[in-house]
Amino acid sequence: MKRTQRSLLARFGRFSALTVLALSLAGVTACGSKETSSGTAPAAGDGAKPAASAKPVELLNVSYDPTRELYVSFNKAFQAYWKKEKGQDVTFKQSHGGSGKQGRSVIDGLEADVVTLALAYDIDAVQKAGLIEAGWEKELKDNASPYTSTIVFLVKKGNPKGIKDWDDLIKPGVQVITPNPKTSGGARWNYVAAWGYAYQKNNKDEAKAKEFVQALYKNVPVLDSGARDSTTTFVQRGIGDVLIAWENEAYLSINEFGKDKYEIVTPSVSVLAEPPVAVVDKVVDKKGTREVAKAYLEYLYSEEGQEIAAKNYYRPRLESVAKKYENQFSKVNLFTINDEPFGGWTKTQTTHFNDGGIFDQIYKP
Amino acid sequence: MAKAWKERSILPGFGLSMGYTVMYLSLIVLFPLSAIFIKTSGMGWDKFWETILDPRVIAAYKISFGTAFGAALINSIFGFIVAWVLVRYQFPGRKLVDALVDLPFALPTAVAGIALTTIYSQNGWIGSLLEPHGIKIAFTPLGIMLALTFIGIPFVVRTLQPVMEELDKEVEEAAVSLGAGRWRTFTKVIFPALFPSLLTGFTLAFARAVGEYGSVVFISGNMPMKTEIAPLLIMTKLEQYDYAGATAIALVMLVISFITLLIINLLQWRANRHVTSA
Numbered sequence: 001m002k003r004t005q006r007s008l009l010a011r012f013g014r015f016s017a018l019t020v021l022a023l024s025l026a027g028v029t030a031c032g033s034k035e036t037s038s039g040t041a042p043a044a045g046d047g048a049k050p051a052a053s054a055k056p057v058e059l060l061n062v063s064y065d066p067t068r069e070l071y072v073s074f075n076k077a078f079q080a081y082w083k084k085e086k087g088q089d090v091t092f093k094q095s096h097g098g099s100g101k102q103g104r105s106v107i108d109g110l111e112a113d114v115v116t117l118a119l120a121y122d123i124d125a126v127q128k129a130g131l132i133e134a135g136w137e138k139e140l141k142d143n144a145s146p147y148t149s150t151i152v153f154l155v156k157k158g159n160p161k162g163i164k165d166w167d168d169l170i171k172p173g174v175q176v177i178t179p180n181p182k183t184s185g186g187a188r189w190n191y192v193a194a195w196g197y198a199y200q201k202n203n204k205d206e207a208k209a210k211e212f213v214q215a216l217y218k219n220v221p222v223l224d225s226g227a228r229d230s231t232t233t234f235v236q237r238g239i240g241d242v243l244i245a246w247e248n249e250a251y252l253s254i255n256e257f258g259k260d261k262y263e264i265v266t267p268s269v270s271v272l273a274e275p276p277v278a279v280v281d282k283v284v285d286k287k288g289t290r291e292v293a294k295a296y297l298e299y300l301y302s303e304e305g306q307e308i309a310a311k312n313y314y315r316p317r318l319e320s321v322a323k324k325y326e327n328q329f330s331k332v333n334l335f336t337i338n339d340e341p342f343g344g345w346t347k348t349q350t351t352h353f354n355d356g357g358i359f360d361q362i363y364k365p
Numbered sequence: 366m367a368k369a370w371k372e373r374s375i376l377p378g379f380g381l382s383m384g385y386t387v388m389y390l391s392l393i394v395l396f397p398l399s400a401i402f403i404k405t406s407g408m409g410w411d412k413f414w415e416t417i418l419d420p421r422v423i424a425a426y427k428i429s430f431g432t433a434f435g436a437a438l439i440n441s442i443f444g445f446i447v448a449w450v451l452v453r454y455q456f457p458g459r460k461l462v463d464a465l466v467d468l469p470f471a472l473p474t475a476v477a478g479i480a481l482t483t484i485y486s487q488n489g490w491i492g493s494l495l496e497p498h499g500i501k502i503a504f505t506p507l508g509i510m511l512a513l514t515f516i517g518i519p520f521v522v523r524t525l526q527p528v529m530e531e532l533d534k535e536v537e538e539a540a541v542s543l544g545a546g547r548w549r550t551f552t553k554v555i556f557p558a559l560f561p562s563l564l565t566g567f568t569l570a571f572a573r574a575v576g577e578y579g580s581v582v583f584i585s586g587n588m589p590m591k592t593e594i595a596p597l598l599i600m601t602k603l604e605q606y607d608y609a610g611a612t613a614i615a616l617v618m619l620v621i622s623f624i625t626l627l628i629i630n631l632l633q634w635r636a637n638r639h640v641t642s643a
Binding site: 363 | 587588601
């Protein structure tokens, strides 16, 4: 009798260990973004005091997909700089995924010291949740976006369809690959670039711009859910004649799959994509990491930070670095999301991409 | 109340294990599901109906449940055959084939999606062979069904295998000795004994397929009204930080799934009774 009881208890103990395991697994898989650590784990990451004491500190940078390589090299650079400057060891955790999903992870409690996302709209959402103080876009220079990019076309080598500018994308028989603006932040930049081009070309006629974008999406046979998926569709499955992509992604594709297979076409007009960065106030105050988090973002604007951005095919802000890399990037007339007719991301999201917005009206297969 | 149960139960530790079971199920299943109700209750009734009765959402439900049902049906037929071969025949490489069945369990769904799309898209190995005959698989509901069939097959095979192993040879022999042909032995003796577990396998494959997202978004092409699955619409709502709208769609899926499972369970119960009384 006694023995059964004991064995039951023992079993119970084993089961509760299993429960803990299951729960922790659920916790881990619940945020399906990929985290990578760089550097060695700190002895005591929690509650590190502001840098007066040179206790090691750990920062979590929650970012979007195409910045992985950029931040791997930037983190190394900042690590060395901070060690020299303050004598403090910084280690990093990076998390990458779709911009919107990453924003939601932070809102739901992922303790990011800094967010470096694709759209101001996603950081605004984190602000609305009360984690970031209002006015974050003024905290750092250039709308708080240290590096920029633009939207270009990737075509097969030799450009068999003769694609030179946006107008060539609405010709019959041209298949355009671009992801779904409802699920992808990058896709929204693509859409805005096309809209802005048509708006300028037709003397600020919104109706004409709508017609143009509608004709463009008529030529889209597949709407992948993310920018990387669209790249896969175009490059690996050979579907479509032209891929609309971020400039830095287009360069990465060419490096990966060979200059002999694809080439980049820069249109006459495009949008200045400004991926913003911000310190997550609530988290850094709790962890006592404000000073180092702020320095981390500011270092993106330094000569070394700008150099690393340019090496990863983001357009640098700093004049001296921009000059050095000017042959890498084609000249293009750029407008921003704050220009006519857009008026910022929040307004654009409501008008164009929310349910019942303009995209839903024009995209009917 | 516990006393009455206790007297009937021989084993001690009922209170502890029952309490533990309830806690475990609450933590893992009930609390997360109740969160769906709570989040949805933030929107008014009007908004709720408007969200879930939107033509695009209805089309997505049809696609999600229809393709999941089709995939579970295909799996029931072919999974049955696979399980039968694995249990009843000895052949070289049997262990390998047996291990292959589990592969869809182990593979990350996104990987499955990319692989299937690569093979079945118009330029892939199989897709390019079918293209001239006017058969398109990738970026059509057929492609969605294919992905769901892929992820569902282990459920049917693994549910049927142990039951097939338990089947009495004597019963079949008796049937044959009483003059039944092979086909009749199968339909009258073997199949009724296996039917309840086949239903279980079907249910598991179906339930798994309804909520599948990772492998489908690659092969579906995500065309509104045509190949958008309900989980994708949930994702688009979340992209707009519209938590209430997302959970409203999820809630409807939950209710439909629950009713479907209930009906299948009832069928199973009847089938079981039929077998035991026969």
